[in-house]
Amino acid sequence: MLAMTGPEGVASPQLSSFEILKTQVEVMLRKGDARTALMQLVLAQPEQENNSDFDYLLGTTALIAESPEIAINALERVVMMQPNFAGAWLDLAIAYYRAGDERTAAQLITHLEENFDPPPPLRAQLLSTKRKINQAYLTTGWHVYGGLMVAHVKNANYGLSQSSFQITPTGSSPIVVVIGPDSRARSDDAIEFRGEAYRQFIHSSQSKSDLQLAMRARDYASINSQNFMDLSAYWLLSQSLSTNQKSETQLGLSARYMMVDGSSIGTFVSAFTGIKSKIHQCDLTSKFELEHRSFNQANQVNANIPWVGFGISCPVARWAFEGNYRYGWDQPEGTRAGGQTVRQEASLQARWRPSDTLQMRVLVYYADYRDDEGYSSLLSNGARRVVRRMGERLELAWQLPLKNNDRWTMQIEFDNIKNHSNIATSSFDDTQIFAGLRYQLF
Numbered sequence: 193m194l195a196m197t198g199p200e201g202v203a204s205p206q207l208s209s210f211e212i213l214k215t216q217v218e219v220m221l222r223k224g225d226a227r228t229a230l231m232q233l234v235l236a237q238p239e240q241e242n243n244s245d246f247d248y249l250l251g252t253t254a255l256i257a258e259s260p261e262i263a264i265n266a267l268e269r270v271v272m273m274q275p276n277f278a279g280a281w282l283d284l285a286i287a288y289y290r291a292g293d294e295r296t297a298a299q300l301i302t303h304l305e306e307n308f309d310p311p312p313p314l315r316a317q318l319l320s321t322k323r324k325i326n327q328a329y330l331t332t333g334w335h336v337y338g339g340l341m342v343a344h345v346k347n348a349n350y351g352l353s354q355s356s357f358q359i360t361p362t363g364s365s366p367i368v369v370v371i372g373p374d375s376r377a378r379s380d381d382a383i384e385f386r387g388e389a390y391r392q393f394i395h396s397s398q399s400k401s402d403l404q405l406a407m408r409a410r411d412y413a414s415i416n417s418q419n420f421m422d423l424s425a426y427w428l429l430s431q432s433l434s435t436n437q438k439s440e441t442q443l444g445l446s447a448r449y450m451m452v453d454g455s456s457i458g459t460f461v462s463a464f465t466g467i468k469s470k471i472h473q474c475d476l477t478s479k480f481e482l483e484h485r486s487f488n489q490a491n492q493v494n495a496n497i498p499w500v501g502f503g504i505s506c507p508v509a510r511w512a513f514e515g516n517y518r519y520g521w522d523q524p525e526g527t528r529a530g531g532q533t534v535r536q537e538a539s540l541q542a543r544w545r546p547s548d549t550l551q552m553r554v555l556v557y558y559a560d561y562r563d564d565e566g567y568s569s570l571l572s573n574g575a576r577r578v579v580r581r582m583g584e585r586l587e588l589a590w591q592l593p594l595k596n597n598d599r600w601t602m603q604i605e606f607d608n609i610k611n612h613s614n615i616a617t618s619s620f621d622d623t624q625i626f627a628g629l630r631y632q633l634f
Contacts, residue, residue, distance in 0.1 A: 209239070210246055217253060226257035227509060234262070244273045248280060255287060258548075261473060261507050263287035278308040286321055295394055297321075334634065339386040339603070341628030348380035348415045350620055357616035359570045377620065384410045384626065399431040417453045424448040430468070439469040442479070458487040464499075474506040481518075493528040497521065497535070512543040522561075530563030530577050549591035557583050571615050579618050583609045589630075599632040 213236055220229035233250045240246035251266035267284040270277060285300035301322050304310070310318060347353075352375060358366040387407040394400050408422040428444040444464050450457040466479030481499040501518030515538075522533040539557035546552075559581040566574035585607050592600040605626040613619045 210243060213240075213246075214249055217249060221253065221256060226253065229253050230257040230259060230262070230509065242273075244270050247273075248277075248283075251280070251287070252283060255283060255290070257509065258290070258545075259507070259509050260287045260291040262509075264291060265473075278304060278310050279314060281308070282310075282314065282318055282321065289321065289324065335390045336633040337386075337388045337630055338633060339628055339630035341384040341386065341603070341605075341626045343382045343384055343410075343624060343626045344379065345382055345412075345622070345624045346379050347377040347620055347622035348382070348412055348418055349374075349378045350418070350622075351375055351377040352617065353377055353619060353621050354616065360573045362569060377622075378415060380415045381413045382410050384408060384628075386630070399429065401427065401429045403427050419453055420457075421451045422448070423450075433467075439467065442466045442468055442477070456488040458485060458489070458492065460485050473508070474504055477503045479503075479518075483520075494525045495528075496523050496525070510545050512545075513541070514543075515540045530567045531565035533564070534562045536560045549593070551589045553585075553587040555583075555585040555587075557581075557585075567615050571617065575614055577613060577615045577618060579611060579613045579615075581609065581611050583607065601630045601632075603628055603630055 213233070217229045217233060220226070220232070230250075230253050233246075233253055236246075237250065247266045247269045251263045251270060254260070254263035254266060264284065264287045267280055267287055270280040271284060274280065281300055281304050285297045285304070288294075288300065289297035301318065304318060352371055354371065355376065356368050356370045358368055360366050385408070389405045390403070392400060392402050404426040406422075406424045406426075409420070411419050424447065426444070426446045428442060431441045431443075433439045433441060442465065444462075446462045446464075448460040450459075460483060462481050462483040464479050464481035466477055468475055468477045470476075479499075479501050481501070483497040483499060485495045485497070487494060497520045499518045499520040501516065503514065503516040505512065505514040507513075517538045518536075520535040520537075522535055524532065537557070537559045539555060541553060541555040544552045559579075561577075561579040561581075563577045565576065567577040568574065586605070588604045590602045591598060592602055594600055603626070605624075607622075607624040607626075609622045611618065611620045
C-alpha cells in the first residue's frame with residue numbers, strides 16, 4: 193500500500209490546471225485504469241515543471257501502474273524540494289524495492305527511521321515495507337533456476353535445405369552434386385535440461401559486480417550425433433563515475449565451453465570494457481571486446497575477434513525496448529577457407545509484462561559475415577563467401593498460479609533462423625519450438 197498523504201507546500205501558479213488534472217487521474221485510478229492515468233501525467237509533465245504536487249502524483253501513480261523507474265525519478269524530485277515529506281521518502285523506498293534495488297530501499301528506510309516520527313498509519317506502512325525488504329535480502333544471495341523443456345527441431349542435423357548444388361572445377365563444366373538424405377535437413381524431437389545461477393555483489397566505492405553461470409544439455413530422440421552440452425559463465429564489474437549514478441564504467445569476462453556427441457567442440461573466452469550512461473529513461477552503452485575462439489576439431493582454426501559495439505535500452509511503462517549492434521574482425525591464427533571475416537551483428541528486442549505473473553519477449557536479429565578471400569575454387573568459382581543470417585525469437589513465461597508456491601514458471605519459445613549464402617554449403621534454415629517448466633530453487 194502506498195503512502196498517499198499529500199505533500200505540504202504553498203500553492204503554485206499551476207494549481208488550477210493541476211487540480212483539474214488530478215481529478216481526472218483520480219477518476220481513472222478508481223476505474224482501475226492506472227496505465228492511461230500514468231500516460232496522461234507523463235504527457236503533462238513539461239507543463240508542470242517544478243510542481244512538487246504534480247511530481248508526487250506522478251510518482252504514486254507510477255507505482256500503482258507498476259512503473260518503478262518513472263516513480264523513482266518523480267519522487268526524487270519531491271524529496272529534493274521537500275526533504276521533510278516523510279510519505280514521499282517511504283514511497284521512494286517502495287519504488288526502489290520494486291525496481292530490484294533493495295540496498296537503496298533499505299538505506300531510505302533507515303533514513304526515515306532516524307529522521308522522522310511518522311504517524312501510526314504511515315508507521316504501519318514503514319514496518320510492512322521494511323519486512324519485505326528484509327525478506328528480499330534473504331534471497332539476494334544466489335538465485336538458482338532449473339528447467340526441463342521438450343522441443344521439436346526442424347533442422348536437428350544442420351543439414352542443407354536444397355537437394356543439390358554445383359561445383360565448379362577449373363577448366364571443366366559445372367558438376368551437379370546431389371545431396372544425400374543424411375546431409376539434408378532432418379527434423380527431430382528433443383529434451384533439453386537448463387540450469388542457471390545468478391548473484392549480484394555490492395562493493396564499496398559505488399561499485400557492484402554480477403556473476404551468472406548457465407548450462408544447457410540437449411538430447412535428441414534419434415539424431416544422437418547432435419546431442420550437445422553448452423556451459424557458460426559471465427562476470428561484470430560496474431563502477432559509478434558520478435554521485436548521481438548517471439554513468440558508469442564496465443569491465444567483464446565471459447567464457448563458453450561446448451560439447452557435441454560427447455566430444456569437445458571448443459572454448460570461447462572474451463574480455464570487454466565499456467561505458468554505460470543514462471539519458472532520461474534510457475541506458476546507452478558502448479563497448480570494446482576481445483574474443484578468442486579455441487577449437488578442438490581438426491577442421492577448425494583458432495581465431496581472435498576484436499569487437500566494437502553499442503546498445504540502447506529504454507523502459508516504457510510495462511514495456512522494455514533494447515537494441516544492440518557490434519562490428520568485429522574475425523582473424524584466424526592459421527590458414528582458413530575464406531581467410532579473415534568481417535562480422536556485423538544487430539538485434540532488437542521488446543519485453544512486455546502485462547502482469548506480475550506474465551512476460552513476453554520478442555527478438556529479431558540480423559548478422560552479415562563477409563570473407564576477405566575466396567572460399568573454395570570448387571564453389572561459385574572461388575567467390576568470397578557472404579553469409580546473411582536472419583532470425584526471430586518469441587518467448588512467453590507464465591508464473592503458475594499455485595497456492596503458496598510462486599516458484600514454477602511455464603515457458604514457451606519459438607525460434608526461426610534463416611542462413612542465406614552465395615556458397616551453397618553455408619545455407620540452411622531451422623525452426624525450433626520449445627515448451628516446458630522452470631523452477632526457482634532459491
